[in-house]
Amino acid sequence: MDTREEEFLKRLKATFKIEADEHVQTISSGLLDLENTSNPEGKNQILETIYREAHSLKGAARAVNLRDVEKICQAIETVLSLLKKEELQPSSQVLDTLLDSVEGAAKLISTDEVFPIGELLQRLSDITSEPAASTDSSPSAPERLASIVSNDKPPKPDDSVTPELSVQLPPTSGQPSASMGPNQTSARTVQTDSKRSTQAETIRIQSSKLDSLLYQVEEMVAVKMAVNQRVSDLKSVKLNLDLHGKQWAKVCPEVRILKGIVQNLESCGATGNYRPQLLKIIDFLESNEATLKTIEGRLKTLTSMAENDSRQASSMVDDLLEDMKSVLMLPSATLLEMFPRLVRDLSGDQKKKIKLTIDGGDIEIDRRILEEMKDPLIHLVRNAIDHGLEGPDARSRKGKSEEGSLSISISQLGAKKAEIVVTDDGSGIDPEKVKLAALRRNIITDQELRNLSNEEAIYLIFKSEVSTSPIITDLSGRGLGLAIVREKAEKLGGIVIVESKVGAGTVFRIQLPVTLATFRGTLAKVGSELFVIPTVNVIRAGRVRRDSIRTVENRDTITMNGHVLSLVRMTDILEIEPGPDQDEKSQFVTIVILGAAEQKIAFSVDAILNEQEVLVKSMGRQLSRVRNVSAGTVLGSGQVALILNVSDLIRSAMRITGESLFAHTKKSQEVLKRKSILVVEDSITSRMLLKNILESAGYDVQTAVDGADAWATLKIGKFDVVVSDIEMPRMDGFELTAKIRGDETLKNVPVVVVTSLESREDRERGIDIGANAYIIKSGFEQNNLLSVVKRLV
Numbered sequence: 001m002d003t004r005e006e007e008f009l010k011r012l013k014a015t016f017k018i019e020a021d022e023h024v025q026t027i028s029s030g031l032l033d034l035e036n037t038s039n040p041e042g043k044n045q046i047l048e049t050i051y052r053e054a055h056s057l058k059g060a061a062r063a064v065n066l067r068d069v070e071k072i073c074q075a076i077e078t079v080l081s082l083l084k085k086e087e088l089q090p091s092s093q094v095l096d097t098l099l100d101s102v103e104g105a106a107k108l109i110s111t112d113e114v115f116p117i118g119e120l121l122q123r124l125s126d127i128t129s130e131p132a133a134s135t136d137s138s139p140s141a142p143e144r145l146a147s148i149v150s151n152d153k154p155p156k157p158d159d160s161v162t163p164e165l166s167v168q169l170p171p172t173s174g175q176p177s178a179s180m181g182p183n184q185t186s187a188r189t190v191q192t193d194s195k196r197s198t199q200a201e202t203i204r205i206q207s208s209k210l211d212s213l214l215y216q217v218e219e220m221v222a223v224k225m226a227v228n229q230r231v232s233d234l235k236s237v238k239l240n241l242d243l244h245g246k247q248w249a250k251v252c253p254e255v256r257i258l259k260g261i262v263q264n265l266e267s268c269g270a271t272g273n274y275r276p277q278l279l280k281i282i283d284f285l286e287s288n289e290a291t292l293k294t295i296e297g298r299l300k301t302l303t304s305m306a307e308n309d310s311r312q313a314s315s316m317v318d319d320l321l322e323d324m325k326s327v328l329m330l331p332s333a334t335l336l337e338m339f340p341r342l343v344r345d346l347s348g349d350q351k352k353k354i355k356l357t358i359d360g361g362d363i364e365i366d367r368r369i370l371e372e373m374k375d376p377l378i379h380l381v382r383n384a385i386d387h388g389l390e391g392p393d394a395r396s397r398k399g400k401s402e403e404g405s406l407s408i409s410i411s412q413l414g415a416k417k418a419e420i421v422v423t424d425d426g427s428g429i430d431p432e433k434v435k436l437a438a439l440r441r442n443i444i445t446d447q448e449l450r451n452l453s454n455e456e457a458i459y460l461i462f463k464s465e466v467s468t469s470p471i472i473t474d475l476s477g478r479g480l481g482l483a484i485v486r487e488k489a490e491k492l493g494g495i496v497i498v499e500s501k502v503g504a505g506t507v508f509r510i511q512l513p514v515t516l517a518t519f520r521g522t523l524a525k526v527g528s529e530l531f532v533i534p535t536v537n538v539i540r541a542g543r544v545r546r547d548s549i550r551t552v553e554n555r556d557t558i559t560m561n562g563h564v565l566s567l568v569r570m571t572d573i574l575e576i577e578p579g580p581d582q583d584e585k586s587q588f589v590t591i592v593i594l595g596a597a598e599q600k601i602a603f604s605v606d607a608i609l610n611e612q613e614v615l616v617k618s619m620g621r622q623l624s625r626v627r628n629v630s631a632g633t634v635l636g637s638g639q640v641a642l643i644l645n646v647s648d649l650i651r652s653a654m655r656i657t658g659e660s661l662f663a664h665t666k667k668s669q670e671v672l673k674r675k676s677i678l679v680v681e682d683s684i685t686s687r688m689l690l691k692n693i694l695e696s697a698g699y700d701v702q703t704a705v706d707g708a709d710a711w712a713t714l715k716i717g718k719f720d721v722v723v724s725d726i727e728m729p730r731m732d733g734f735e736l737t738a739k740i741r742g743d744e745t746l747k748n749v750p751v752v753v754v755t756s757l758e759s760r761e762d763r764e765r766g767i768d769i770g771a772n773a774y775i776i777k778s779g780f781e782q783n784n785l786l787s788v789v790k791r792l793v
Helices: 003-035 040-063 067-084 092-111 118-126 141-150 207-267 272-327 339-349 367-387 392-397 431-440 446-451 454-462 481-491 570-574 646-655 684-696 707-716 733-742 760-768 782-792
Strands: 166-168 189-191 329-331 353-359 364-366 403-413 417-424 495-501 505-513 518-526 529-534 538-545 550-552 555-560 563-569 588-596 599-604 607-615 629-634 640-644 676-680 700-704 721-724 751-755 773-776
Touching (some): 003 040, 003 092, 003 339, 067 092, 067 118, 092 118, 207 272, 272 329, 329 367, 339 353, 367 403, 367 505, 431 454, 454 481, 454 495, 481 495, 481 505, 518 570, 550 782, 563 570, 563 646, 563 760, 570 646, 588 607, 588 646, 599 646, 607 629, 640 646, 676 684, 676 707, 684 700, 684 782, 700 707, 707 721, 721 733, 733 751, 751 760, 773 782
Parallel strands (some): 353 403, 529 640, 550 773, 563 599, 676 700, 676 721, 721 751
Antiparallel strands (some): 329 364, 417 505, 495 505, 550 555, 555 563, 588 599, 629 640
16 A cells, blocks of 8 residues: 555544544434333334444445454444344343443544454344344344354445445546546545435534634634724824814914914014014914814724724624634534433442433534533532432332433523533432531531521532532542532533422533633723623622611621622732722722622722623633633733633632721821710620720720610710610610611611621611621620721711
């Protein structure tokens, strides 16, 4: 074989591998469908499809000289022939052997490794050892299969079947074949099926080439943004010139008057030696008016042309990018097709009966996203099978069907998002077990545990090493799988939502973008830097009144639509120097409310500038994981901006402790005079403790033994702050706070609640009735109290 033929055969094998993957996948899927199909007509159709695919694979393998693959396919054909004739039943043993044989053929194709296939062929021979007797004089199927096992030579094909793959080597480059027409060019022809059109509507291209092309097209987005920025710059220049023109229009009459005065003074001989200079300046100003009008007209034309060019370039880049994205969009079936076999094998190992339902295979998603979500979905399915779905006996005792239900569905959420839903009807997630597992791993404290709702506790399963499984298996129990699921989803700009009911099952919802590369981002100024926040995570952006900020457990909070949200300074989270506080004297604070999964937190920023298209730029392997940052981008102005990771921001914000974030407002000397505080506490020990702490800090302190005593004291005295307990005789702290807020003269007096009541309902009630701060006694620190009081006075 000469070099040209070797090169051609090498390329032909590469093409064969792609085609063979399709055949192998179709055969595997068909065998799994065969196991779940009871309709005889449906079985016959599936068998016919599998038989044709195996036959096509055998012919293609022969053409590229893969003899072992050819032998396996021939043996599979023999078994399928018996199944078609109903001389063999599709038992689990038969299907297991066929699936293992297909997997062996796939391994031979993909790795080019040579390994013994005698065991596979023997297993295929064994399952056909007792078929019904045939009246045909030709060799029986078992005999043909036995000959394959004992003969290293390729089997002789049936006379009734002609090979379906032929290869025609092209002549040397530049020498057209004699059989070619005048309009044809030299080509390699591979015929694989008489039903396939010779004028193929699809071609095979290496995905790496498409990726490279897409990356180049994505770079055009930066060009588009730069062009738009130039248009914006031209408009800014034109605006400045227009303003100059208006100012000149006001001054022009004065210039003419000045010129007349100079000329009049000249006639009187009073201008002296300054006349030439004055007239020269006046003439220049007059001629400058004409020059400015010319520039203005030219600039107007250039701006109009630039706007037109920008629109055309934007349209072309957008269309090109969308077309390239669509090229890399694949049906979700390419991801889902592996799960029937996976579930079948795992359920068999676990001795569980599981019915798998798959839906949404026609939804198209970016190939890169599908590849990234492969491992997370495998983790979810393994978890569901290993310690989600119960065994037949356990399900029967619970009154459930012996067969568990597991479903994987993919659906479209608008034009830009898709949702992957994994559902099982197993035992569900027990939030109490999750809490204990997190507590054992020191992920949460006892106090945090008491404050967690069951819904919040379920999300602890995404913490590394948190697992409710009593044992560690090769499938699950290490507490790492779900952490990987969330990390992968968030890396792709998605979120994971969990819904579970003990004894009824669990639902995992993974919401993802359908494409990567570009997205809409909100540009925010934090300190002196610019950052991009993914718009999909922005719930609301705006301003809140500074006096509406309340402190709960020494954390700043705001109330939005009836919900209390934590407020955190973005500069503290990103650990950068705050910019000039231009809003310190302002009554408003600029905020952006961000959400990820079920968590929402408000962040204060210096300014929200705009929303725009963002081209994602990787920061390289050296910076593959930077806290609070997911990637970078180049703005149209050429400035580099970091893209923030919202999930990281929220986790970082939840760890922030210390004094109130807005307690840094400067106080004048007048405000630093001694303030008067009323402490309301029925416990004498707590009352004296609070009194000593506040007096040591320089405050005048008066005490009251309950709410009624405090109300009477407030009516005759003047206090800057009220520090009150909740549970007291005669009048509790809630009622006292309500009465203070309802009194015209006292309604602006700050109220700090210091109590042992730490439930979410009590905290929300305290804020609702008007408390400015809510401090829990179990976690009481005197610095917290002093910093809160300092802020309020």
